[in-house]
Amino acid sequence: MRIVVKVGTSTIAHPTGRLNIRHVDQLVRVMADLKNAGHELILVSSGAIGMGVGKLNLKTRPDDIPSKQAAAAVGQCELMYTYDKLFGSYNHTVGQMLITSEDIEDENRRTNFENTMNRLLELGAIPVINENDTTSTSEIRVGDNDTLGAIVAKATGADILILLSDIDGLYDDNPSVNPDAVLIRQVDEITEEITAMAGGAGSEFGTGGMATKIAAARMVTEIGCDMVIINGNNPERMYDAIEGTVLGTRFSGCK
Ligand code: ADP
Numbered sequence: 001m002r003i004v005v006k007v008g009t010s011t012i013a014h015p016t017g018r019l020n021i022r023h024v025d026q027l028v029r030v031m032a033d034l035k036n037a038g039h040e041l042i043l044v045s046s047g048a049i050g051m052g053v054g055k056l057n058l059k060t061r062p063d064d065i066p067s068k069q070a071a072a073a074v075g076q077c078e079l080m081y082t083y084d085k086l087f088g089s090y091n092h093t094v095g096q097m098l099i100t101s102e103d104i105e106d107e108n109r110r111t112n113f114e115n116t117m118n119r120l121l122e123l124g125a126i127p128v129i130n131e132n133d134t135t136s137t138s139e140i141r142v143g144d145n146d147t148l149g150a151i152v153a154k155a156t157g158a159d160i161l162i163l164l165s166d167i168d169g170l171y172d173d174n175p176s177v178n179p180d181a182v183l184i185r186q187v188d189e190i191t192e193e194i195t196a197m198a199g200g201a202g203s204e205f206g207t208g209g210m211a212t213k214i215a216a217a218r219m220v221t222e223i224g225c226d227m228v229i230i231n232g233n234n235p236e237r238m239y240d241a242i243e244g245t246v247l248g249t250r251f252s253g254c255k
Pocket residue numbers: 007008009010011164165166167169170171172173174175176197198199200201202203206207208209210
């Protein structure tokens with residue numbers, strides 16, 4: 001299977017912005033094992049700005065663009081250093097790809113991006129993809145990595161897109177507001193009712209929330225790719241997601 005994994009800042013960093021070693025260790029171990037089992041893996045990882053905030057010992061996430069981009073420049077190094085070291089310990093090679101929306105919207109650049117990503121897979125490497133937070137401004141941003149994950153899944157004809165989130169899956173109402181909200185395990189069709197269940201952006205460091213996840217599901221299910229939301233506290237749940245049982249929410253691709 002060709003598997004795209006998207007991991008949110010809230011999974012890979014503590015609220016302090018510092019690396020969540022337990023989560024990242026488990027994430028890399030499971031992905032390395034899935035690769036050993038013969039699957040192809042692509043990682044879309046957020047977290048550059050959050051990690052930079054931690055590494056630079058900033059008290060809060062900055063508001064101004066130059067400081068955010070400086071934090072991203074520092075944090076992206078820290079992220080790749082970590083992935084390179086951890087995947088390397090399982091004898092796997094990573095390749096970094098940083099993109100902006102222009103790389104997707106412009107046909108020539110998109111072809112280039114897709115060719116590089118596919119060649120990395122052919123060479124047995126694990127592409128690690130992120131928005132280029134050091135140069136992208138609001139006009140040229142994809143905006144969030146749920147959407148970027150869906151773009152990558154479509155571009156590579158992936159079988160499954162796995163979103164590791166700070167929550168177990170899609171609930172019928174925002175569980176941070178409504179404690180009686182119920183987890184939805186399976187979505188066969190993205191109806192207006194499903195779309196209405198998603199609120200706005202969620203955590204302090206994340207930018208997506210459920211709305212972007214539903215939009216991502218709509219993009220990938222159209223091409224027959226499944227999408228699964230699971231809790232990033234338990235990267236081991238990726239095994240179940242691949243085997244078809246989901247301890248989260250599965251959106252079935254149109255077959
Ligand atoms: P991550 O980047 O870790 O995926 P996000 O903040 O982007 O985190 O998205 C998850 C958040 O979306 C949840 O923590 C929750 O606050 C919010 N949310 C809003 N509506 C819902 C819903 N219907 N079901 C689940 N989470 C929801």
